[in-house]
Amino acid sequence: MSDTTNDTDAAGEGTATSDGDADRPTTSVEGAGEPAELDGLAVDEAVERVRAREPDRDPETVRAALGFVAEDxxxxxxxxxxxxxxxxxVLTTAETRVELAGIALDDAREAxxxxxxxxxxxxxxxDFAAEVAAVENRAAALGEDLQAVVDDRADPAARFAVADGLRQVDERAREVQRTADEIQFDLEAFERWLDSHAVRVRDLGEDLDALAASLDDLATAVDAIEAASTGDAVETAAGEAGGNAAADSDAGVDDPARAWFDATCSHRATGLTVADLRAELGDLRTWADREGADPVGxxxxxxxxxxxxxxxxRHGALGExxxxxxxxxxxxRFGEAVxxxxxxxxxxxxxxxxxxxQSTVEEHRADIGSDA
Structure with missing residues (x-):
């Protein structure tokens, strides 16, 4: 990234009288009769001035942005x-962490x-290659965004836009750094997984634990759906008999049909988890056989x-x-969606x-949302 902070006039001194800036609106804003410059104003007053021109802006967001260009x-x-x-x-640090994530990916490929x-x-x-490529693209975009902010810094009338741009670049750069750090950490764990049969067995066991927890949640949902179904049957019988049995039934599900659809989607996705883990188990068996790494025990x-x-x-029984x-x-109502x-x-x-x-299930859930 090029150095954007070493200009003699980084904040714009001496630019208002240059030929290239002759038409720049440094003393007024179109449609407003008050000065556009925010320099020299207390943050609270500057916030009010910005919101007088842009009333839809959230005051706390404006205040946070102006905090980037305020001292005392x-x-x-x-x-x-x-x-x-x-x-x-901050951006340079983020870019460095992204480079380290790329190095970690190269190391993992070599391993x-x-x-x-x-x-x-x-x-x-x-998957790791896609993650690294995505965070590299985000870092590159941040460099371009910061340069755009720098290009506007000479205009006092753009002080809020510059401040808000800095705030956004700063926040996104910190998020890029966190993401790159997480990827690097995961790649280091992946190398340990490559290097150790015991680690692979442990990680697969943890995945089975997660699957068991998902099935527990699904079972709870199925219990509620069955109770709702029974409640519907009681309500029908009570209506035919003219009684009040339905009033005593509380299934605990606001919309049993929607709950059934959501649980059915979860059941289908969980089935893919079972298949995925079974395929991984098969690969680990092949791997262990080649290395003689999994004694019976x-x-x-x-x-x-x-x-x-x-x-x-358990998964099959829940589906039934x-x-x-x-x-x-x-x-x-939901058969076609299923x-x-x-x-x-x-x-x-x-x-x-x-x-x-995930995107497939969420898309279909959103599609039937208006019917729920």
Whole structure:
């Protein structure tokens, strides 16, 4: 990134009388009869002036932005100069962390060259490569955005726009840094996974724990749906008998049909989790066989395979309960949406792209939102 803070006149002194700036509106804003410059104003007064011109702006957002170009509570050119320097440093740090994430990706690729060529390994590397590319693009865009802010810094009338631009660049640069740090941390963990059968077994066990927790949540939802279905049956019988039995039924579900649809979507996605973990288990078996790394005994891949079989059985049973609980009105209302989800997820074979799964389910849930 080029240095944006070493100009002799970083805050714009001496620019208002230059030929190139002769037409710049440094003393008034179109449609407003008061001075446009904010320099020398207390932050509170500057906030009011900005909002007088742009009343839709959130006052706290305006205050936060002007804080970037204020010193001792007063907006000033000197404070702008210092903020430019600080924001440049924040962005430089973010760019450095992104470079380190790229180096970590190269190291992981090199480490992966010595392990079996398995889909589980390849998929992880592809995911990391996509993450690194995305954060690199975000960092590059920030450099362009900061340069745009610098280009406007000479105009006192643009002081708020510059301040708001600095605030946004600063916030996004810090987020880029956090993201790059997380990617680097995950890549280092990935290298440990590549290097150790015990780590791979442990991580797969943790994934099975997460699957079990998801099935627990799904079971709770199915319990409520079954109660709602029973409540509907009681209400129908009570209506036919002219009694008040329905008043004593509380299924705890505001919209049983929508709850059934959401649970059915979750069940389909969880089925992909089961398939994905089974494929990974198969890859780890192949890997272990080649290395002679998984002796028969407690805590190995055989135990994980037995756990996965049990979880697969739980998943199947929950699906049967969802099908049995479905009322005709529910399937009439959401049957086509369920079929669409199943159709769109049919191509999601292991290694599963979970971003695609999540976006697919969320899209269909949003599509039927107005009908819920």
């Amino acid at each position: 509570g007063v907006v000033s050119r000197d404070a702008l100069r210092e903020s430019l320097k600080l924001t440049s440093k 992966a060259e010595s392990v079996p060529d398995l889909p589980t390994v390849e998929a992880r590397l592809e 407690e805590g190995g891949l055989d135990d994980l395979a037995a756990r996965l079989d049990d979880l697969d059985g 309960r969802l099908d049995a609980a479905a009322e005709p009105e529910w399937t009439d 079929a669409a989800v199943e159709s769109d997820l049919a191509d999601c074979a292991p290694p599963v792209d979970w971003g695609v799964v």
